[in-house]
Amino acid sequence: MTENLEQCTVIGDEDDPLVSRIYPAPEHPGRNAFQRDRERIVQSRAFRRLAGKTQVFTSRSSDHFRSRLTHTIEVAEIARAAAAQLGLNEDLAETLALAHDIGHAPFGHAGERALDRCLRRHGLSFDHNLHALRIVEHFEQRYAAHRGLNLTLGVREGIIKHSRDYKAEAHPALAEYLLDERPPLEAQLIDLADEIAYLTADLDDGVESGLLEIGHIRENITIVKRCYRSVQEKHSGVEEKYLFHEALQLMQNVLTDDLIATTRANARAMGAGSLEEIRRHPERLAVFSPQAESERLEEKRYLFDTLYTCDSLEKEHDKAEEVVTALFDFWIGDPEELPAGYFEEIEDEGLPRVVADYIAGMTDSFILELYAQVKRAIRR
Ligand code: MG
Numbered sequence: 578m579t580e581n582l583e584q585c586t587v588i589g590d591e592d593d594p595l596v597s598r599i600y601p602a603p604e605h606p607g608r609n610a611f612q613r614d615r616e617r618i619v620q621s622r623a624f625r626r627l628a629g630k631t632q633v634f635t636s637r638s639s640d641h642f643r644s645r646l647t648h649t650i651e652v653a654e655i656a657r658a659a660a661a662q663l664g665l666n667e668d669l670a671e672t673l674a675l676a677h678d679i680g681h682a683p684f685g686h687a688g689e690r691a692l693d694r695c696l697r698r699h700g701l702s703f704d705h706n707l708h709a710l711r712i713v714e715h716f717e718q719r720y721a722a723h724r725g726l727n728l729t730l731g732v733r734e735g736i737i738k739h740s741r742d743y744k745a746e747a748h749p750a751l752a753e754y755l756l757d758e759r760p761p762l763e764a765q766l767i768d769l770a771d772e773i774a775y776l777t778a779d780l781d782d783g784v785e786s787g788l789l790e791i792g793h794i795r796e797n798i799t800i801v802k803r804c805y806r807s808v809q810e811k812h813s814g815v816e817e818k819y820l821f822h823e824a825l826q827l828m829q830n831v832l833t834d835d836l837i838a839t840t841r842a843n844a845r846a847m848g849a850g851s852l853e854e855i856r857r858h859p860e861r862l863a864v865f866s867p868q869a870e871s872e873r874l875e876e877k878r879y880l881f882d883t884l885y886t887c888d889s890l891e892k893e894h895d896k897a898e899e900v901v902t903a904l905f906d907f908w909i910g911d912p913e914e915l916p917a918g919y920f921e922e923i924e925d926e927g928l929p930r931v932v933a934d935y936i937a938g939m940t941d942s943f944i945l946e947l948y949a950q951v952k953r954a955i956r957r
Contacts (some may be wrong), residue, residue: 581664582844585855587731587761589666589884595713599714600723610729611668615675617726620719623679623712629940631685633779633885634786635893642782645678648774652677652952653832654768662837670763673735677767680709680736682937683944691901692933699929706939709736716938729806730754735764740771762840765863765945769836776876777829783884784821798879800872804828827930879935900948901936907951908932 586887587595589611596610605613634642643651653674666707682688682705693703708732714725729735730753737743737751738760746757759765762871780801783789795805801824813868843862849855856861865873884890890909908915912928915935936944 581662582762582841582849583664585600585762585844585849585852586664587669587763587852589669589731593731595734596729598727598729599725599744601746602727609668611666611672611732614666614726614728614732615672617728618672618676618679618713621679621717621726623717623938624675625906626938626940627678627681629942630681630683631688631941632775632782633685633890634782635684635941639785641785643778645681647673648778649678651774651778652767652770655773655829656766659766659770659833659837659840663762663766663840665766666761666763669731669735669761670766672732673739673764673767674770676709676713676732676736677739677771678705678709680705680707680711680937682708682901683939683941684893684901688901691898692905692936694898695902695905696929696933699927701929701933703933703937705937706737706740708934711934712938716934717787730785735760735767736823739764739767741768756858759858759861760856761854762844762863765861766836766840769863769865770833772834772873773829773832776832776873776880777825779880779884780876781822781825783880784818788884788889791817793883794821794879798872798876798900800831800869800876801825801826804831808893812940832869832873835866839864839866857922900944904936904944904948904951905932908935908954 586749587593588639589596589602589609604610608616624646627649630645632643632645632648646700650916653671653783653824656674657667657671660667682692682703684691689705691705695704713728713733713736716724716725719728734754737754738756741749742759743756745752748756780789780794782796784791784794795802805820805824808820808827812820812823840863844855847854847858847862849858849862909928910931912920912923912932915923915931919935922934926934939947
């Protein structure tokens with residue numbers, strides 16, 4: 578099975594509707610439309626702020642933990658490599674990977690949950706994919722003629738749909754993104770590339786933090802046990818930590834190869850001959866094999882039980898909840914304290930959404946600084 582999926586790729590030439598932009602822009606002689614979008618994303622302020630946002634561990638505890646930015650770069654490498662091996666559009670896959678987390682709030686998932694809880698009191702909700710679209714369409718202001726980054730339709734569609742499907746009835750404003758159809762394979766790959774990246778990195782960072790122990794990981798996660806045994810056979814007498822790193826690299830390759838092979842086999846099984854057929858298919862084709870999927874779930878459960886919900890991280894989650902909720906309530910009660918640019922948006926967007934937009938964009942250190950200032954102001 579070496580044939581690729583060229584017939585199903587996003588072509589991305591000038592006749593492709595997926596390269597259309599909200600504000601017409603002339604072609605560039607040296608770079609294709611998705612390469613230009615990649616630059617627009619990498620040069621955005623939201624992308625740079627990923628360096629200051631928690632992935633799992635805050636940067637306050639070690640310089641070596643992944644931030645959302647380094648995680649994003651790891652996802653982009655995996656996505657680009659998988660797209661290349663499948664004969665898909667590498668530029669689109671890489672661009673979507675670089676954008677996949679720009680809608681994340683500070684403090685990782687704890688921050689997102691807290692923000693969502695605050696908004697639900699006002700009949701709204703927070704979703705990082707939909708927020709990412711607001712960032713690229715609205716908040717990034719770098720051009721004289723328009724707001725937003727003016728990205729191609731293909732990239733905007735992928736930003737919304739890479740990780741899950743949204744019901745068309747629930748989101749009439751997003752009709753242009755064909756919510757009833759699956760996204761192209763380039764976008765489908767992103768969610769799995771994300772899984773591969775964090776399944777590998779969180780074990781690595783977990784051991785670095787001292788919260789996880791290599792022997793315990795090997796005993797409890799089947800795929801790590803198998804990879805560890807395989808590298809052990811090749812390198813005798815090597816220290817455990819080096820074998821563990823070799824095993825993690827092998828695991829990343831095994832999962833990536835599985836994703837590529839399974840996606841190719843699924844496309845072949847349905848006889849996929851075009852992007853349209855990929856879109857109309859009721860399920861996503863980019864998935865893991867049943868074995869890799871069950872091993873992925875086993876590892877995810879392990880990470881959840883031993884790492885994500887361990888006492889020291891739960892303490893950070895509680896702090897995140899406290900900070901986000903206190904600031905949200907502060908600006909709801911006193912909107913004039915918002916920066917002028919946000920205050921002006923209240924009429925169009927409503928106060929709760931504007932406050933959430935402001936908080937969601939913050940880095941961990943910025944929100945902690947504001948929290949300290951607000952606490953001092955309240956005490957006075
Ligand atoms: Mg991610």
